[in-house]
Every structure is written in structure tokens, then in C-alpha cells.
Amino acid sequence: MTALPPAVILYGPPAAGKDTITRALTELDADFVQFQRLKVGSGKTDGYRMGGAEDLAKLEKDGKVIYSNSRYGNVYVVDQPGLDEMVAAGLTPVLHLGQIEGVQAVIDTYPAQWTTVLLWCTREETAARSAGRGDSDTEARLAAWQATQDDVDSHPGQVWDLVVQTGGHSPAEAAELISERVRAAFPAGNDS
Template structure:
């Protein structure tokens, strides 16, 4: 039986993960951003807000595929959440750590397409300021960490790389959709 397709979008803050995901959803309603479980405070849009108790329960049951801490919060990719996302369509998982890619590809059975969305640091700064982020300095530190992460893991196998400072979101979405169609051997996912 063929594994279901999923998309991993990796890139620094403000590289276009949300915007490209929206363009994918516009292209085909089956694409939907995977809502990670977030334990902490701040922005709740795009997340399933959770509690420390839920986090402990997932840890005890082995339900955590990957978790990371950033901006004072814990972000979790969980097996039950992925199960639900795959049942609904083609999940698009946003990541900013190469270790997360490996954990997801190795830890959850799916036909993952791994896409690097990139933009220069100054573009992250401009986009972050332009959208009114109150933590642009932290996002630039995360950009630096992402650059270091890439330098530390030079052999990461990207199925596709898109410079979002050059490519429009709709063009990036079409490239990703075409990639999934090629990998599945079908016309469209």
C-alpha cells in the first residue's frame, strides 16, 4: 500500500511558510497546514493550544514525533494530530530545525516531500517588521540559528528549494504540487 503524501516546509522565520501553505490550499483544498500542539503563550492562530498535562500524556504514550522549544514555548508534532491531518487531506508541516525533518521522516510513515523555503536575512527582517511582529529581534536570532542549522547539516536531502524573495507564493505552490504529483507517479495528489 502506498504511503499518503505530506509536505514539510523548512525555512527561517518569514520565509513564506504560511503564505506558501495558503497558496497550496488555494490550489487544492486537500492541502492544509498541520496545526502543531503549542504549550505556552502568545500567538494561537495555526496551533492547537495545549497544556503541560497534555504534553506529559503524549510523552508517556510515545505520541510525540518531534518537539522543540522556541520563543519560550514548546511546539509539538504529535502522532494523533498527524493521523487526523492525513485523514483530512495532505498535511503541510512547518519546521525550522533540520532535526525535526529527520524526526518526522523517520518517525511517521508517509511519503514526505521536503521543501526548503529560503530568503535572505534582510528579507526576514523586512517581512517581520512589515507584518507588525513585536519580536523581530528573536526572529532574526532564529534566522541565524536556521542558517547555522543548515551549515551543520549540509547533506539534508531537499526535494525542492524555493527562494521566496524571488518566487511568488503561487509559483512556489505550483512547484510543490507538481513535485508531489511526480513523486506519486500521478497527475495530481
């Protein structure tokens, strides 16, 4: 029997450290690569594959949308072809998600050995980090922080493979914790 490929979901509020910890994971092990969701809209392009409404419509028509959500006036898509490409290349996708519904949709839909990680920071940390990196939409990010808190509160049964308080761990420490957890779930010698 072929083992499922390893994959990681980083869930948490804005500015919890998803980008920074993903960079630290990549430095630790080049097999970890951020999954670039398809983004339909405008604004930040780093970490996304930018697309148009026609790209989204085609994915939807072909049944290839695993999960999509709207935030900040944009649509963000986890698509099957994007994940398939990474897995075929032997990479470990690292998905950034901000909704538990999305976490569950990905786990239920895409066959992989998923390691789910809750990255958390306080509202005050989100505000300081957002301001520190020059975000022009800090208030929207704080609203998203509250939506994430509400999401966590409304899913008390959600079980995470790992919870990291990012205010108490350096990105390198968090990356090491995540890597150890993935290795424990997907020991060497498994063939994907």
C-alpha cells in the same frame, strides 16, 4: 501494497513564507492543509492547537510525540494523533518546521511519502517581512534566522526535494512548484 500517503514539510527561517505559501497551496488544492502543531505556551495562536503542560505530558507518556522543540519561550509539538487524523481524512499535511533535526525525526518516524521543501529568504528579507507584519519580536526572529542558517551549514548532506528562494517567487509560483513535486512523488491512481 498500500502506498504511503503524501505529506509535505516546509523548512526555513522565520518569515520565509511558510504560512503564505501554505495558504497558496490550499487555494491551489484543498487537500493541502497545514498541520497545526500543538503549542504549549503563549503568543501567536493562529496555525496552532493550543495546549497545556498536561497535554504534552500525556502525549509523551503515550509515546505519541514525533518531535518537539522550544523557541520563543514555547514548546511546539508534532504529534502522531494529529497527523493520523489528517491522513485518515484524506488530507495532505503540510508541516512547518525550523530545525533539520525535526525534519529528519518526522521523516524517520511517521510513514508518509514526504516531500521536503527548503524555503529560503535573506536575513534582510526576514527583518523586513517581520517588521511589515507587525511582529513584536523581530530580534528573536532574526536570532532564529541565524540559528536556521547555522542548522543548514551544520547539515551539508541534507538533501531537499525542492529549494525555493521566496524572494524570487510569488507565493502562487512557489505553491505550484511544491504541488508539482508532490504530484511527481505521488502520482494519481495511488491509493493511500
